[in-house]
Amino acid sequence: MTRVLFFLVLLNGVVTLAAAAAVWRRNRQSLLGPLFGVTLTLMAAWMFGFAFYYYPLADEWARWAAYLTLSFSITTHATWFHTLCALAEEHRRLRGFIVASYLSGVVFLALLWSGHLIVGLRDCPYMERYVHYNRALYPWLMTYLLSWQFLGVGLVWRTAQRKVGYQRTQLTYFLVAWCVIFLTTTSIIIPLEYNVNIPPFGFFVLPFNLVFLAYVMAKARLADYNIVIARFLLHSVTLIVVTGVSLVFIAAMTVLAPGFLNQQQILFTVMLVTGVGLGLAVVLPRWLPRAERIMQERFFGRRYGYQDALAALVQRLGSLNSVDEVLQVTVQTVHEQMRVTRVLLLLQDPLSGNYQLRAQSGLTPEEASQTADLMETSAIVSWLQSKRDALVLDELPRRETEDKANRLRRELEQFKAVLCVPMILDEKLIGVLMLGPKTTNDMFFVSDLRLLQTVATEVALAIKYRRLEEEILRKNKLIELGTLAAGVAHEIRNPLASIRTFAQLMRERMDDPEFRNEFSQLVMKDVDRITKVIESMLAFARPSQVTVAPHSVQELVEEAVLLAQPRLKSKRIELTKQFHETPVVKANKQQILQVLLNLINNAVDALPESGGKIRIATGSRWIEPLLPGESRRRAGVIEVSDNGPGIPPHIRNRLFDPFFTTKKEGTGLGLSISQKIVRDHGGIITVSSIEGKGATFQVSLPLADEPASAPLSAPTSTTRAVTSSPRPSAVPVG
Secondary structure: HHHHHHHHHHHHHHHHHHHHHHHHHHHHOHHHHHHHHHHHHHHHHHHHHHHHOOOOOOHHHHHHHHHHHHHHHHHHHHHHHHHHHOOOOOOOOOHHHHHOOOOOOHHHHHHHHOOEEEEEEEEOOOOOOEEOOOOOOOHHHHHHHHHHHHHHHHHHHHHHHHOOOHHHHHHHHHHHHHHHHHHHHHHHHHHHOOOOOOOOOOOHHHHHHHHHHHHHOOOOOOOHHHHHHHHHHHHHHHHHHHHHHHHHHHHHHHHOOOOOOOOHHHHHHHHHHHHHHHHHEEEEEEEHHHHHHHHHHHHHHHHHHHHHHHHHHHHHHHHHHHHHHHHHHHHHOOOOOOOOEEEEEEOOOOOOOOOEEEEOOOOHHHHHHHHOOOOOOOOOHHHHHHHOEEEEHHHHHHHHOOHHHOOOOOOOHOOOOOOOEEEOOOOEEEEEEEEEEOOOOOOOHHHHHHHHHHHHHHHHHHHHHHHHHHHHHHHHHHHHHHHHHHHHHHHHHHHHHHHHHHHHHHHHHHOOOHHHHHHHHHHHHHHHHHHHHHHHHHHOOOOOOOOOOOHHHHHHHHHHHHHHHHHHHHHHEEEEEEEEEEEEEEEEEHHHHHHHHHHHHHHHOOOOOOOOEEEEEEEEEEEEOOOOOOOOOEEEEEEEEEEOOOHHHHOOOOOOOOOOOOOOOOOHHHHHHHHHHHHOEEEEEEEEEEEOOEEEEEEEEEEEOOOOOOOOOOEEEEEEEOOOOOOOOOOOOO
16 A cells, blocks of 8 residues: 555656646746746655655665655745745745745754754554654744745735735635645644654645646636636535445445455555546546536526626627627627726727727726727737737736836726737737726636637627628619619600700791790600609608508508509409408508509509409518518518519519619609618518419518517618519418
8 A cells, every 4th residue: 555655646746846847937037937946846856755655665765765855845845935925926025034934944954964853763554654753843843844834825815815816816726725735745744743643645636736736826817716616616526426425335344344344455445436536526527517517507606697698799799780889789798797897999990000999888988089099010919910819917927028018018008908809800900809907806717718709709700791781782872873873864865855856946946836836845744754753763762761650551551542543443453452451550651552552553554454453452471580680570461463464584583673664654663662661661572473374562561569670671772572483362361
């Protein structure tokens, strides 16, 4: 058994050396790195010496090993106190105490090597041998070993109370690591002189704690301590369950069969079970991440609220309509959920290249107006572009040289920010998300930074897509403008040519009564046509703000049919009405009557002089969302069908184009205006047709009891809801 402990303590020494290298490497720019590295190296040397207490040696060699081991222990405590003073940033003020610790260590080293401190070696349970101290000097030695430890730890604890953010968390973790080291080594070794023999189970735990200590002192970013505590609780519960169940069986066997296991077998079995339990405690949680999440939420549920809220923000970004809305919702959500003093979002200006404040939360109007641009040549921008990582104020001493850290710190102070998260898009820094310190004085943990980086990436993508949509909208408007201009030019070219011709002949034939009569009639007719085109164009281009009120679809249909009655009678057209449902819709009565009258007139124009039939039906149906963020909703439907020749496929795709018409006297704006009116109401208009069997137009309008939302149609007037499916026989219900 002692051989097992021998190799276990040697393993602890190797782990301690690795921790020393990691701590020194990550903190070599400050005094703390070399001090901590030396302390951990001395501690590793002490462990290598202590391991030989479990190894059979000749008396002379065992005595030399004991002297060296105690020498490393005495020296370690002096450097440990010096390290704690540096960690607490008190090494300049407490130089006298530091010197006293080294001098007292020299005194005890002199007593040791002069033969006054150790009087011999003795047998000890669980060991091959152990030292026998001079009982008169042993209390003074223990006072030396404990006083400098507790004095240094007290300094660290007091400093942790004053610090915020990263330093506070680091010191808290450090105190936890020290407690584990003290309980697993010093508290077990000190009582040995008084024959209080505690099994050295602490050496099984010590490697994990040393790795944790190296993590605390070497990492620039630390995990949320609530996550660490929750994970530790889960590991502990796993260890207790596995080990406890096994120990119950061992105890039961010992009671039932006292001679079945001797003392060494029991000790070996207990240590084996403990080792297996530790392994399972580490492995099982990796297989059961859901259990870990439940444990975190059970004990620290409030701290996970902000993570869920920011994750929901990522999902919500796709439904926001504009870049400004994306930015403002982002800063407000981050400000509220992260509990920080301020949030600023800066985007790069394409002309100057500088980063300008586009959204903020937590600033007064005066502060927002006085916030300067972040220059393209600034240290923050250069750092974010090169590192592609979050810039944290607390991390600067460990990640950058002193000069560069000072430049970054000065720029962060201008914005009163402690964290900058880059918004990277297409390998380019397009913006910066800046956060002030947390109101709770906590640091930004690894989980915080990962979540904020995800939010920044999603915001950058949302900005890209919104800008693409805006660019498409601008291009569509230009296309519409070109179409309108071409249509207007085409429609007024012939009337203007006629007027020009008559104007040229006017000088020669002014006295001709027949010419004057023909001239006046033609000019009036052409001017009326030009006026009609202009009025239709203005109606098409009119801003999309409508005043709506509840109206029954039956009421709208009855009034539209009444207005169209003269034309129906003139062509002897049979009109039937089918009111499957009579929902109440939100509508501007005059505008919807204009749409219905236009559809009825189009159907009349498409029908022959006799035998024509028009059917108007009403009902309701579900409207599927056409834009991100919209929800599925019910709408009232008015359907106008005819049994005319139908619409050829090559024409259907152009039905709603401005100035497209197959009528000799038409302007080609009737259906375009109708589509615009319906869209402005938040509805859609669709057409289906089978050539030779007629056509059907459906107008879907929001119900009066539905909440207001964005229009159901696409945002540009060139988008059409046109289908070529067979004509429905009636309005679908349900």
